[in-house]
Amino acid sequence: MAQTPFYRLPYGDRRDLLAQQSHLTVQQLAKIAARQRDADADLIENYLTTYGLPEGVAVNLQVNGQTIAVPMVTEEPSVIAAASNGGRLLTSAQGITTTVERREVMGQIVLSHVPDRTGVKAWLTAHQDEILKVANEVHPSLLGHGGGARSLRIRCIPPHWMSLDLFIDVGEAMGANLVNTICEAVANYLKEHLTVNVLMSILSNYATHSLVTADVAVPVDQLATKTVDGLTVAQRICDASDFAEHDPYRAVTHNKGIMNGVDAVVLAMGNDWRAVESGAHAYASRHGSYQSLSHWWLTGETLHGELTLPLALGFVGGATRVFPLVVINQQIAQITSARDLMGVTAAVGLAQNLAALRALVTDGIQHGHMRLQLKSLALSVGATPGEVPAVVGRLSGETQPTTAQAKAALAAVREANLKK
Numbered sequence: 001m002a003q004t005p006f007y008r009l010p011y012g013d014r015r016d017l018l019a020q021q022s023h024l025t026v027q028q029l030a031k032i033a034a035r036q037r038d039a040d041a042d043l044i045e046n047y048l049t050t051y052g053l054p055e056g057v058a059v060n061l062q063v064n065g066q067t068i069a070v071p072m073v074t075e076e077p078s079v080i081a082a083a084s085n086g087g088r089l090l091t092s093a094q095g096i097t098t099t100v101e102r103r104e105v106m107g108q109i110v111l112s113h114v115p116d117r118t119g120v121k122a123w124l125t126a127h128q129d130e131i132l133k134v135a136n137e138v139h140p141s142l143l144g145h146g147g148g149a150r151s152l153r154i155r156c157i158p159p160h161w162m163s164l165d166l167f168i169d170v171g172e173a174m175g176a177n178l179v180n181t182i183c184e185a186v187a188n189y190l191k192e193h194l195t196v197n198v199l200m201s202i203l204s205n206y207a208t209h210s211l212v213t214a215d216v217a218v219p220v221d222q223l224a225t226k227t228v229d230g231l232t233v234a235q236r237i238c239d240a241s242d243f244a245e246h247d248p249y250r251a252v253t254h255n256k257g258i259m260n261g262v263d264a265v266v267l268a269m270g271n272d273w274r275a276v277e278s279g280a281h282a283y284a285s286r287h288g289s290y291q292s293l294s295h296w297w298l299t300g301e302t303l304h305g306e307l308t309l310p311l312a313l314g315f316v317g318g319a320t321r322v323f324p325l326v327v328i329n330q331q332i333a334q335i336t337s338a339r340d341l342m343g344v345t346a347a348v349g350l351a352q353n354l355a356a357l358r359a360l361v362t363d364g365i366q367h368g369h370m371r372l373q374l375k376s377l378a379l380s381v382g383a384t385p386g387e388v389p390a391v392v393g394r395l396s397g398e399t400q401p402t403t404a405q406a407k408a409a410l411a412a413v414r415e416a417n418l419k420k
């Protein structure tokens with residue numbers, strides 16, 4: 001008799017099979033059971049348990065004239081402290097200003113092995129209005145939300161492909177499913193009217209038509225540390241920014257620092273961080289080589305910063321109404337639209353970048369980061385939440401504490417507790 005596929009097994013059988021194959025202990029199974037959430041079981045396939053990530057709140061962010069707190073979901077120590085620190089450093093009369101010029105998602109209908117590309121192009125050009133009409137008939141509700149297909153573009157891609165690009169205003173949604181459904185309907189229309197080989201129909205995550213820019217200008221005095229004056233710090237930040245435009249090895253790390261903030265906000269807001277990540281890095285390569293996404297420069301005694309990102313984020317749809325925390329997080333950050341969300345996310349990315357650069361070009365990253373990393377190190381060697389402060393206390397004298405030192409500190413704490 002054929003074996004029942006794993007995904008068709010009842011939950012308990014799947015878990016028991018895994019326990020058997022992986023030799024899970026009773027204690028390990030109890031941990032899996034403790035984190036199991038019925039609501040999550042229908043969200044993904046082959047559900048086992050829920051892997052929770054901590055959520056914190058970055059403060060001090062002044063965005064478009066409002067001071068806001070921004071929920072962030074991350075496992076990395078010092079990210080939220082850095083975002084708050086960046087927000088504090090970027091506070092000025094204006095704070096961070098954000099701009100979203102347009103918000104459209106592109107869908108692609110890819111034609112392959114097209115023998116007469118000139119003829120197909122001419123046909124598509126002549127039938128633009130019909131194609132947009134077909135697109136708009138698929139999702140009448142989208143028109144009700146003020147969205148809809150806006151324009152199209154035809155590209156010939158050597159040696160034998162064509163891409164019909166549809167630009168769709170997706171209202172307040174991220175739009176992936178909306179756009180995919182529209183593209184599949186348009187593909188069917190093309191197949192009915194043309195002899196073409198449609199290779200695929202899918203949105204593009206290279207969201208060049210959903211760009212958001214965050215800008216800031218702050219007096220250099222604000223950037224001074226205990227040992228370095230503000231102008232020197234600002235000059236060094238600009239030098240670091242220039243270097244990241246010239247060296248891809250540095251640019252990737254520079255952008256990782258920006259994405260520390262962006263991803264954490266995107267996660268807290270129930271959005272698709274894979275889409276954001278892939279789009280951001282493609283945008284960083286738009287000039288041919290991989291470069292920094294942000295740019296810092298000085299005019300007199302003012303430091304300017306700018307970050308532009310492709311961010312097709314959704315205020316509704318996707319997982320935004322699946323996780324109850326998302327609505328609460330939107331409220332905490334005073335976000336009431338997809339455009340607001342794009343702006344706040346870019347603002348956090350800019351603040352995050354400034355905090356990292358300032359640390360790098362002054363005290364070095366480990367000074368502030370390691371101080372906050374100690375709690376994570378204590379947990380990683382098995383300290384219970386109650387033991388963490390004592391273990392951190394024992395490690396705080398070390399400049400680069402190792403796992404071995406953390407284990408020794410934990411053993412010492414436990415021994416001291418036994419003696420109490």
Ligand SMILES: CC(C)(COP(=O)([O-])OP(=O)([O-])OC[C@H]1O[C@@H](n2cnc3c(N)ncnc32)[C@H](O)[C@@H]1OP(=O)([O-])[O-])[C@@H](O)C(=O)NCCC(=O)NCCSC(=O)C[C@@](C)(O)CC(=O)[O-]
Pocket residue numbers: 060076077078079080081082083084085086088253254255256257258260352355356357359360365367368369372
């Ligand atoms: C770590 C800090 C903030 C220390 O900063 P500091 O100046 O040493 O400490 P501070 O006590 O003066 O604190 C300054 C502000 O930081 C915040 N802050 C300070 N401590 C906390 C805390 N415990 N919890 C919450 N917030 C905290 C808080 O806003 C505080 O202001 P206040 O409210 O006191 O007026 C600073 O050194 C920093 O911003 N460092 C950057 C850290 C960073 O970027 N971490 C990410 C991980 S490293 C990485 O992945 C990216 C990287 C670096 O590779 C990117 C790149 O290379 O470009």
Ligand SMILES: NC(=O)C1=CN([C@@H]2O[C@H](COP(=O)(O)OP(=O)(O)OC[C@H]3O[C@@H](n4cnc5c(N)ncnc54)[C@H](O)[C@@H]3O)[C@@H](O)[C@H]2O)C=CC1
Pocket residue numbers: 141142145147170171172173174175176177178179180203205272275314316317318319
């Ligand atoms: N390559 C990619 O990025 C892909 C991503 N996805 C996933 O697709 C999901 C996002 O797709 P969406 O189409 O955004 O979500 P969705 O499938 O939930 O559609 C949005 C829904 O919100 C409704 N809606 C209510 N108010 C609206 C308003 N004001 N504006 C617009 N729509 C409104 C729409 O009618 C629609 O039913 C995410 O979960 C993403 O992970 C799926 C396939 C590929």
